[in-house]
Amino acid sequence: MSIEFLQTIVPMLFRGLKITMYIAFVGIFLGFILGALSGYALQSKNKIAKGIANVYIWIMRGTPIVVQALYVYFAVPALITLITGKRFTIDSVLAGMIVITLNSGAFISAIVKGALEGVDIGQKEAGYALGLSHGQILWHIVIPPAFKSIVPGLFNQFIISVKDTALLSIISVDDITRQTQNYVARTYNTLPAYTACAVFYLLLLSILMIVQKAVESKINK
Numbered sequence: 313m314s315i316e317f318l319q320t321i322v323p324m325l326f327r328g329l330k331i332t333m334y335i336a337f338v339g340i341f342l343g344f345i346l347g348a349l350s351g352y353a354l355q356s357k358n359k360i361a362k363g364i365a366n367v368y369i370w371i372m373r374g375t376p377i378v379v380q381a382l383y384v385y386f387a388v389p390a391l392i393t394l395i396t397g398k399r400f401t402i403d404s405v406l407a408g409m410i411v412i413t414l415n416s417g418a419f420i421s422a423i424v425k426g427a428l429e430g431v432d433i434g435q436k437e438a439g440y441a442l443g444l445s446h447g448q449i450l451w452h453i454v455i456p457p458a459f460k461s462i463v464p465g466l467f468n469q470f471i472i473s474v475k476d477t478a479l480l481s482i483i484s485v486d487d488i489t490r491q492t493q494n495y496v497a498r499t500y501n502t503l504p505a506y507t508a509c510a511v512f513y514l515l516l517l518s519i520l521m522i523v524q525k526a527v528e529s530k531i532n533k
Contacts, residue, residue: 317504321495325512328491332477335408335485340470342409343416350417351424365421372418378479381411385483408480408487412473419472423465463531467524471517478513488512 350368353361372380385407392400481490492509496502 317501318508321492321505321508324491324495325488325509328486328488329512329516331405331485332474332487335405335412335477335480335487336470336473338409339412339473340416340466342413343420343469343473344466346413346417347420348424350421351428354421354425355428369418369421372415377411377415377476378482380414381407381480381483384410404480404483404485407483408477408485411480412476415476416469416473419469420462420466423462423469427459427461460531464524464528467527471520471524474517474520475513 350365353365356362385402385404389400389402477485477487478489480487481493484490486494488509492505496505499505
């Protein structure tokens with residue numbers, strides 16, 4: 313790899329990194345909220361809420377993320393245009409965030425469900441015995457230990473979300489992968505470009521995994 317090549321490709325990869333991390337951060341934040349609601353619904357006694365959560369998770373897990381991205385970016389605007397009679401479009405980055413949010417939420421819901429069910433029932437019963445309301449028990453007794461057990465899975469899902477953004481290049485999201493594709497389309501310098509892209513992802517995800525281990529180690533102390 314020449315100096316000239318690196319001087320061109322590296323800035324492009326860092327431009328893509330901004331979009332990649334933006335989508336991943338927003339997606340995991342909103343996905344956590346959606347996953348927390350879905351996870352709570354899954355272990356609740358409300359059959360309607362549980363049914364909605366199960367259908368949502370079934371759809372997300374049963375369809376490829378690439379198809380979801382194409383559907384959100386192309387099919388949903390076409391449907392809205394058909395219903396309203398007015399042309400509707402959606403920004404590719406927004407479509408990407410929606411897809412990452414929905415996918416993250418589906419997987420986080422299972423983590424939340426397990427964490428909530430893993431809280432010692434004796435602690436809940438002690439809370440009721442002290443006269444605490446259901447909301448107080450949930451906030452003060454259930455959520456603190458549950459959240460502690462959720463963090464590792466949440467961080468792992470964030471790393472997965474970062475990798476999944478590469479698939480969003482199919483709807484023209486200017487992430488790391490798309491920036492590499494743009495370079496290749498201009499120069500036909502395929503081998504070094506995709507090698508640089510792979511190494512860039514490897515370094516990025518390795519850093520995130522190191523941070524994950526450090527966070528988990530601090531939590532477990």
